[in-house]
Amino acid sequence: xxxxxxxxxxxxxxxxxxxxxxxxxxxxxxxxxxxxxxxxxxxxxxxxxxxxxxxxxxxxxxxxxxxxxxxxxxxxxxxxxxxxxxxxxxxxxxxxxxxxxxxxxxxxxxxxxxxxxxxxxxxxxxxxxxxxxxxxxxxxxxxxxxxxxxxxxxxxxxxxxxxxxxxxxxxxxxxxxxxxxxxxxxxxxxxxxxxxxxxxxxxxxxxxxxxxxxxxxxxxxxxxxxxxxxxxxxxxxxxxxxxxxxxxxxxxxxxxxxxxxxxxxxxxxxxxxxxxxxxxxxxxxxxxxxxxxxxxxxxxxxxxxxxxxxxxxxxxxxxxxxxxxxxxxxxxxxxxxxxxxxxxxxxxxxxxxxxxxxxxxxxxxxxxxxxxxxxxxxxxxxxxxxxxxxxxxxxxxxxxxxxxxxxxxxxxxxxxxxxxxxxxxxxxxxxxxxxxxxxxxxxxxxxxxxxxxxxxxxxxxxxxxxxxxxxxxxxxxxxxxxxxxxxxxxxxxxxxxxxxxxxxxxxxxxxxxxxxxxxxxxxxxxxxxxxxxxxxxxxxxxxxxxxxxxxxxxxxxxxxxxxxxxxxxxxxxxxxxxxxxxxxxxxxxxxxxxxxxxxxxxxxxxxxxxxxxxxxxxxxxxxxxxxxxxxxxxxxx
Amino acid sequence: xxxxxxxxxxxxxxxxxxxxxxxxxxxxxxxxxxxxxxxxxxxxxxxxxxxxxxxxxxxxxxxxxxxxxxxxxxxxxxxxxxxxxxxxxxxxxxxxxxxxxxxxxxxxxxxxxxxxxxxxxxxxxxxxxxxxxxxxxxxxxxxxxxxxxxxxxxxxxxxxxxxxxxxxxxxxxxxxxxxxxxxxxxxxxxxxxxxxxxxxxxxxxxxxxxxxxxxxxxxxxxxxxxxxxxxxxxxxxxxxxxxxxxx
Numbered sequence: 001x002x003x004x005x006x007x008x009x010x011x012x013x014x015x016x017x018x019x020x021x022x023x024x025x026x027x028x029x030x031x032x033x034x035x036x037x038x039x040x041x042x043x044x045x046x047x048x049x050x051x052x053x054x055x056x057x058x059x060x061x062x063x064x065x066x067x068x069x070x071x072x073x074x075x076x077x078x079x080x081x082x083x084x085x086x087x088x089x090x091x092x093x094x095x096x097x098x099x100x101x102x103x104x105x106x107x108x109x110x111x112x113x114x115x116x117x118x119x120x121x122x123x124x125x126x127x128x129x130x131x132x133x134x135x136x137x138x139x140x141x142x143x144x145x146x147x148x149x150x151x152x153x154x155x156x157x158x159x160x161x162x163x164x165x166x167x168x169x170x171x172x173x174x175x176x177x178x179x180x181x182x183x184x185x186x187x188x189x190x191x192x193x194x195x196x197x198x199x200x201x202x203x204x205x206x207x208x209x210x211x212x213x214x215x216x217x218x219x220x221x222x223x224x225x226x227x228x229x230x231x232x233x234x235x236x237x238x239x240x241x242x243x244x245x246x247x248x249x250x251x252x253x254x255x256x257x258x259x260x261x262x263x264x265x266x267x268x269x270x271x272x273x274x275x276x277x278x279x280x281x282x283x284x285x286x287x288x289x290x291x292x293x294x295x296x297x298x299x300x301x302x303x304x305x306x307x308x309x310x311x312x313x314x315x316x317x318x319x320x321x322x323x324x325x326x327x328x329x330x331x332x333x334x335x336x337x338x339x340x341x342x343x344x345x346x347x348x349x350x351x352x353x354x355x356x357x358x359x360x361x362x363x364x365x366x367x368x369x370x371x372x373x374x375x376x377x378x379x380x381x382x383x384x385x386x387x388x389x390x391x392x393x394x395x396x397x398x399x400x401x402x403x404x405x406x407x408x409x410x411x412x413x414x415x416x417x418x419x420x421x422x423x424x425x426x427x428x429x430x431x432x433x434x435x436x437x438x439x440x441x442x443x444x445x446x447x448x449x450x451x452x453x454x455x456x457x458x459x460x461x462x463x464x465x466x467x468x469x470x471x472x473x474x475x476x477x478x479x480x481x482x483x484x485x486x487x488x489x490x491x492x493x494x495x496x497x498x499x500x501x502x503x504x505x506x507x508x509x510x511x512x513x514x515x516x517x518x519x520x521x522x523x524x525x526x527x528x529x530x531x532x533x534x535x536x537x538x539x540x541x542x543x544x545x546x547x548x549x550x551x552x553x554x555x556x557x558x559x560x561x562x563x564x565x566x567x568x569x570x571x572x573x574x575x576x577x578x579x580x581x582x583x584x585x586x587x588x589x590x591x592x593x594x595x596x597x598x599x600x601x602x603x604x605x606x607x608x609x610x611x612x613x614x615x616x617x618x619x620x621x622x623x624x625x626x627x628x629x630x631x632x633x634x635x636x637x
Numbered sequence: 638x639x640x641x642x643x644x645x646x647x648x649x650x651x652x653x654x655x656x657x658x659x660x661x662x663x664x665x666x667x668x669x670x671x672x673x674x675x676x677x678x679x680x681x682x683x684x685x686x687x688x689x690x691x692x693x694x695x696x697x698x699x700x701x702x703x704x705x706x707x708x709x710x711x712x713x714x715x716x717x718x719x720x721x722x723x724x725x726x727x728x729x730x731x732x733x734x735x736x737x738x739x740x741x742x743x744x745x746x747x748x749x750x751x752x753x754x755x756x757x758x759x760x761x762x763x764x765x766x767x768x769x770x771x772x773x774x775x776x777x778x779x780x781x782x783x784x785x786x787x788x789x790x791x792x793x794x795x796x797x798x799x800x801x802x803x804x805x806x807x808x809x810x811x812x813x814x815x816x817x818x819x820x821x822x823x824x825x826x827x828x829x830x831x832x833x834x835x836x837x838x839x840x841x842x843x844x845x846x847x848x849x850x851x852x853x854x855x856x857x858x859x860x861x862x863x864x865x866x867x868x869x870x871x872x873x874x875x876x877x878x879x880x881x882x883x884x
Contacts, residue, residue, distance in 0.1 A: 051771040066692065067758050069798055070700040086778065129774035131767045131821065131828050133791040140781025158791060164699055165794060172766035179762035187755065210747060239694040273667040276676055279696045383718065386667070386726050449771045497682050543687050548649065549748045551690055552682060
C-alpha cells in the first residue's frame with residue numbers, strides 16, 4: 001500500500017499558505033448541496049461542525065452523551081498553548097513547533113506540527129471573540145503561564161477549567177447553527193459501523209441509545225472526532241463513556257491505525273483506592289511547580305510521612321534530573337514513579353503511590369499563597385481521598401491519560417479511505433510519541449476551526465455531491481452487522497459482566513503494554529488477550545434487550561471492540577524495537593535508564609491494516625523525513 | 638458499612654414508575670456514590686435483574702451528566718459537589734438512602750434515574766452565544782477586559798448545565814441556569830452587542846419549555862455543584878427589563 005502524506009512542497013513556513021491556495025474550493029452556492037456527518041462533539045467535532053455549518057454545508061452531528069456540551073474535552077484543566085509571544089519572552093511559531101516536535105521525540109511530521117503552531121494564535125483570537133473568559137492581568141490583557149516544563153509562558157487558561165470553557169465556546173457556536181437549522185443534532189446516538197460505498201466513506205450506522213433503533217445515515221463526507229482509546233486500560237482519566245468503537249469500526253473497514261502504542265501516562269493522578277475503582281482523577285500538572293515528589297529511601301517503610309526524617313527521603317526526580325527536577329516531562333516522571341514503586345518503595349495502602357509534598361512551599365510562601373494557586377485542586381483531592389493536603393503530602397500515581405496514536409491521516413486530515421476525515425485525539429497526526437501539556441486543546445481546535453474546513457472542501461469539490469441512498473446494499477450490510485453483534489451479545493447469557501472483562505483487559509494492558517514494555521511481556525499479552533476475548537464471547541452477561549435504553553448492552557459492545565483493538569497496540573509496541581517518548585521498551589535504554597531511540601530504523605509512522613479478528617494486522621510504514629530540525633536526544637538532566 | 642437503598646425504577650417514559658428497595662453490603666467509605674451503585678448494579682446483573690440506569694460520564698465533577706436526588710437533595714448532602722464526587726465516607730452504617738431522578742415537567746424521565754435535559758440545549762440554541770463566525774476575528778488583546786469583569790464572567794460561566802437548580806426549585810425554574818449564561822456573556826464587552834436580543838430569546842424559550850418562575854427561595858444556589866450565586870438571577874432580571882425598554 002502506498003501511503004501518500006500529501007505534504008506540500010516548498011519551505012516549511014510557507015507550506016500551509018501555499019496548500020490553502022492549491023486546494024479546490026466549493027462555491028458558496030454549491031455548499032448547501034453537500035451533506036457532512038460528524039461523529040463526536042468535543043473540541044474537534046464541535047468546532048468543525050459549527051465552522052462547516054457557518055460555511056453553508058448541511059451538517060449532521062452525533063454524540064453518545066445527552067448533550068454535545070458534555071464531551072470529555074470538558075475535563076481538561078490546565079490550558080491551551082499558542083505562540084502569541086504576549087509575554088515578550090522569546091516565543092514564536094518556530095519555537096512552539098520545535099518544542100512540540102522535540103517533545104514528541106521526533107516521531108511526528110514536520111509539516112503537520114508546524115501548521116499546528118502556525119494556526120495556534122488564531123484559536124485564541126477566535127475563542128476570545130466567542131466570549132471565552134480567559135484569565136486576565138489587572139491591565140485587562142490576557143494572562144499566561146508556563147506549563148509542562150516549557151521555557152516560555154505561552155499557556156492561556158480559564159482557572160482550572162480551560163477545557164470546559166473552550167468546549168462551551170465551541171458548543172455555543174454549534175448551538176447557534178442548530179438553532180438556525182444548519183446542523184441536525186443527534187444526541188444519545190452511538191456510531192456502530194462506517195459505510196464505504198465504491199471505495200469512499202459515505203455513511204454510518206447508528207444506534208439510538210433510548211429506543212435501540214438502528215438507522216443508517218448517508219453523506220458526502222464523514223468526519224470522525226471520537227477521541228482517544230485510553231480506556232483500553234480500564235482505569236484512566238477518560239470519561240467512562242470514552243471508547244474506541246467508532247475508530248475501530250473504521251479500521252475494520254480498511255482505515256489504517258497509526259502508532260497505536262503511543263499512549264500517554266500522566267504522572268499526577270490520584271491513586272487507586274480499591275478494586276471497585278471506576279476511574280482515576282487527574283490532578284493538574286501545575287502542582288509540580290511547587291510540590292516536591294519523594295518516596296522513603298527504605299523499602300516497605302510504613303511510617304506516616306511526617307515521621308520520616310529528611311535524610312531518609314528520596315526526592316528521586318530532583319536527584320536524577322537536577323536541572324528540571326520535579327518538572328521533568330510526563331513520560332519521564334511517570335516511569336520514575338513506577339520504578340520506585342516496583343522497588344517496593346511506593347506509599348499508601350496499595351504501595352502504588354508517591355508523595356507530592358507541599359510542606360516546603362507552604363513554609364516558604366505561606367498557606368495563603370498556596371491556597372490561592374491551588375485551592376480548588378486541594379479541595380478536589382480532599383473530597384476524593386478524605387485527606388488534607390495542607391497537612392499531609394498528597395499521594396499521586398501515573399494513569400492512562402491521552403493517546404497520541406489514532407487513525408492515519410494525510411496532511412488534509414483525510415484517512416486512506418477517501419471521504420473519511422479524522423480530527424482531534426482520534427487521529428495520530430501532531431504529537432509524535434508524546435504530547436506536551438496544553439497541546440491537546442490546541443490540536444482539537446486547530447483541526448476543527450482552521451484546518452478541516454479548508455481541506456474537506458478540496459475533497460468535496462472533486463468528489464461531487466449527492467450521497468447514495470441508505471437502501472444501498474452497503475448500508476444494509478452495516479445495519480445487519482450491527483444488529484447481529486447486538487443479538488449475539490444479548491444471547492450469550494453467561495456468568496460475567498462486561499465490566500469485569502474490561503477490568504481484566506485493563507490489567508493485562510497496564511502490566512504488559514503500559515509505562516514500560518518488553519518483548520516477553522508483549523508476547524504474553526498477545527496470548528492473554530485472545531483467550532480473554534474468547535471467554536467474553538462465551539461467558540458475558542448482558543441484561544435487558546435492545547429496544548430500550550440499555551447501559552449494560554452499550555458497555556458490552558464497547559468492551560468487545562477494546563478486546564480486539566488491544567492486540568494492535570501490542571503488535572505495534574512489539575515491532576517498535578526502540579524507546580521513544582511514551583513508548584519505553586526496557587531492552588532499549590541507556591546505561592542511565594533513559595530512552596534509547598533508533599532513528600535509523602524506526603523514524604517512521606507504523607500504520608496497521610486490518611486482516612481479520614485475531615490475525616496479525618499488516619504493517620505499512622510512512623517514513624518520517626526531517627529537513628528542518630536535527631534529531632537530537634532529549635535530555636532533561 | 639451496610640446500607641438500604643430506596644431507588645426510583647421506571648422502565649421508560651410511559652411507565653408510571655415506583656420505588657424499589659435494595660441492600661448495599663460492605664460499602665467502603667472510600668467509594669464514590671456512583672461506585673457504590675456500580676457494585677449494586679453488578680450484583681443485580683449477576684442475579685438476572687436489570688441494573689439501575691443512571692447518567693454519568695467524566696466522574697470528576699465537570700461534565701454535568703450525573704444527576705440524581707439523594708434523600709431529597711439534588712447531588713446529595715455535600716455542598717458544592719456533584720454526585721460523582723460524593724464519597725461514601727459521608728454516610729453511616731445502617732443509613733437509609735432514597736435515590737430519585739430530577740423532578741421537573743421540563744425534564745421528563747427517560748428511564749430510572751435518567752431524565753431528558755434537552756430543554757437546556759434548546760434554550761442555548763435560542764440565544765446562548767455571541768454571533769461570530771470562525772475566522773476574521775481581531776487579535777485577542779485588541780479589547781482589554783478588566784480582571785474583575787473577566788472574573789465575574791468566569792464565575793457565571795462555571796455552570797456545568799446539570800440541572801440540579803431546576804430539580805431543587807419548587808417551581809422547577811431554570812432561572813439560575815439561564816442567568817449564568819446571560820451573565821457570563823453580558824459581563825464581557827463582546828457579549829454586550831447582542832445582550833437585549835439574547836436575554837429576550839433565552840427567557841422566551843425557557844418559558845416555552847415549561848420551566849417555572851423564580852420566587853427567590855435560593856434553593857438553586859444551595860444545591861449548585863459549582864456554587865453559582867443567585868445574584869446572577871438579579872442581573873438577568875435587570876437585563877431583561879432593560880431589553881423590554883429597548884423594544
